[in-house]
Amino acid sequence: MILSPAERSYLYDSLAQSPPIRPDSRSDHQFRPLEAKTAFLPGSNGSARIRLMDGSECIISVKAKVVLASQESSLIECDIDIAGFRDDSNFVSNLKFYLTNLLLHNFPVRYLKLTSRYAFKLFLDCIVVSHSSYPLSLISLTSYLALKTTRLPLLVSDVNDEEIAEQPTFSDDWDNAKYIDDYLKEGETFEPPIFITLGVIGPNLIIDPSTEEEQVLENGLIISFYNNNVITPISNINLATNSNNSNFKGLNRTLITKGIALGNKYCPAIISALNTLIEQDDEEGTIF
């Protein structure tokens, strides 16, 4: 996407005001409205779909497989497919790395263990049907919904198989399947980690920049959030991936701390909105 020099400078000036005047007049901490649906794919353990007003859309399916834990390097594997990009392109492999890395380090993997030898392995398959702005936060919010609604079949065989080797067997009744949340101890809640993107412009930080805004940003921040806290990785990135951004420059340290504060302040609202949606979502209702 190319902007004319006049558009670019108008947009930059608007966003550098305090408070910033965004093209769709969102406030600096406001996300674009989302439409989401969970648990609609019959063949997978968990699924979710998020759609934005501009037509950006992401679908994630979570499938579980019983594996010998000793033979697997990790119990979560992500695959990302983005329409219009080669699977081995930098763009896709970066996104894949971000998501895999975040989940590997911040996921209660111990609850995926079935017996001393067997474990569930989760496969996240993600399709970005269409996107306009940098799709990481879209993918990560969808993965949150998909993982939250993932149901794993109930183990009926013995948990202790150290002495007698036994293949795990599961209840045939899908109604007995449990959410990952149900495996957790009292007082713990299962809230997968999420990413949010922040745009840096002048003295301001803006949450969830749109495509036009990405074109004039001075820098971009990716912030991850887990267990009510901003966690690492926190990284900076040029969000305008499909054009050269002439405004791009170094990042002021104070803005990183400001970004962390912003994340700590507003991410709980995002998590609670996602949780509310899952509570209200029903089997009925339209997918489209």
Add this chain to the structure above:
Amino acid sequence: MNVSEVISITKPVGLDNDIDSDVEMSDSENQAQDSFKQSIVTPGELVTDDPIWMKGHGTYFLEDRTFSSVAGNISRVNRLLSVIPLKGRYQPETGDHIVGRITEVGNKRWKVDIGTKQDAVLMLGSVNLPGGVLRRKSESDELQMRNFLKEGDLLNAEVQTIFNNGIASLHTRSLKYGKLRNGMFLKVPSSLVIKSKNHSYDLPGNVSIVLGVNGYIWLYKTSTGINSATNTSVTSNTNMFRASVDTTGSYAIGQGSVSITRLEEESSWEIYSDKNDPNISNSVRSNITRYNNVLRAMSFCELGITEQRIIMGYEASLSYSNIGSLIDKESMESICQDIINNEKMRG
């Protein structure tokens, strides 16, 4: 903290279930007669089985019967039968005031994206060159075409002709056309823009708009001259009048149109400048975003866009103190409902 201030996540809303989806397909002959009476057809629907009709755009012919190939209205001109699509890409017509973006600089011409199937062309000879109309275009102009307009630049222009291969040719040989500055761009489906005599308006709140017939819209700060007495006027019929007032400071009788000498003055390098007005106030900037949201709401609700409706939408949006909430689906629908109600009341 209120969650809705940060993010709104809703469930997808499908079509209303009370619409009966089982439409009877018309097979028999008397039904075919009926379907001809109703003016809206869908792709593959039988329009007529009478072979005397000539087949126009949007139709196809199989076994002596004419079917529609698009969803749209049947139009009959003498014996020519065509279907005009309800939606689709913009089809240029001579005289349309459009907004476009340069995509390519070529041999004595620019390619312009105006939302048509093929990019339009803007010939070097169809623009005002710095130095006035009386100047001939020379080789040096061909060499410095990127200094006038380059890839990504936005301009408003008029469709001059349509070549027989369907490509539109544009011109900017008037002071109301040319490069766009001091504002922001948005797109709506071209089918929503209702053609009228004039497509550039001054709106309340010191904002002006170029409502391109192709659905490309430019919202910008109303340019203020020395004499800004006419600033608040809404109708754009006074554009010409103001153009003559602005530069001279007083209205001279008989100066309704731009004189050649003035055109020369105006046609300096200024007209191709990329610099915005340095004094755009925050209130103008937020008014522009308000109009942007109103237009997006109208495009979301598929409401035809006219000057009157934009103003009514703007007035309806004033009741939202937080403009950011206008991007929610409910607010967009309520804005459009307000516009429709308002229109009904005025009759």
